[in-house]
Amino acid sequence: MEQMDCVLLVDDSITANFYNKKILNTCHVTKEIVEVHNGEEALHFLKACEIKNEKKPNVIFLDINMPVMDGFEFLEEYMKFPYQFRADILISLLTTSNWKNDMDKAKERCDFIFDFIEKPLAKKDVQHVYEFYKSQIHTV
Numbered sequence: 001m002e003q004m005d006c007v008l009l010v011d012d013s014i015t016a017n018f019y020n021k022k023i024l025n026t027c028h029v030t031k032e033i034v035e036v037h038n039g040e041e042a043l044h045f046l047k048a049c050e051i052k053n054e055k056k057p058n059v060i061f062l063d064i065n066m067p068v069m070d071g072f073e074f075l076e077e078y079m080k081f082p083y084q085f086r087a088d089i090l091i092s093l094l095t096t097s098n099w100k101n102d103m104d105k106a107k108e109r110c111d112f113i114f115d116f117i118e119k120p121l122a123k124k125d126v127q128h129v130y131e132f133y134k135s136q137i138h139t140v
Contacts (some may be wrong), residue, residue: 004030004133005056008057010042010074011035011094012066020121021059026124030058031132039074046078050085059090059129061121071089075113090114094121 007030017035024033034057036042049056064071071093077088077114092115094096114132117125 001026001079003027003133004058004130006032006057008035008042008045008060009033010039010060011034011063012037016120023121023123023126027126027130029126039069039071042074044083050081056085057089058133059092061092061094086112086116090133092117094119103115
């Protein structure tokens with residue numbers, strides 16, 4: 001199985017990140033997992049990838065409710081990256097809150113959210129994202 005280069009986990013919960021890393025490792029879909037704890041840290045990581053022309057994440061699993069900078073604030077800043085930089089990055093929102101409200105709010109702000117996943121990640125969620133990555137993004 002061909003693996004993705006990198007998955008970025010953006011979640012303030014150490015427990016959620018631990019569990020999500022375990023699921024990702026069990027599925028063997030990525031070579032590297034980067035963990036950050038809020039949207040601001042995620043932006044710093046992505047800016048470093050852009051500036052240094054380093055490998056960027058193929059997928060971002062983004063928690064919505066976080067301190068410092070939540071998922072929606074992150075998305076607003078993320079949209080300022082050049083389209084060429086973000087065109088082949090899949091973003092899946094992770095939520096424990098009211099899905100309908102989160103989905104509506106996310107769709108108002110951007111049209112590039114791939115999926116909405118109820119926390120915690122499950123193998124089926126990871127496989128779904130990976131299969132889409134392989135079929136749509138990786139072939140481009």
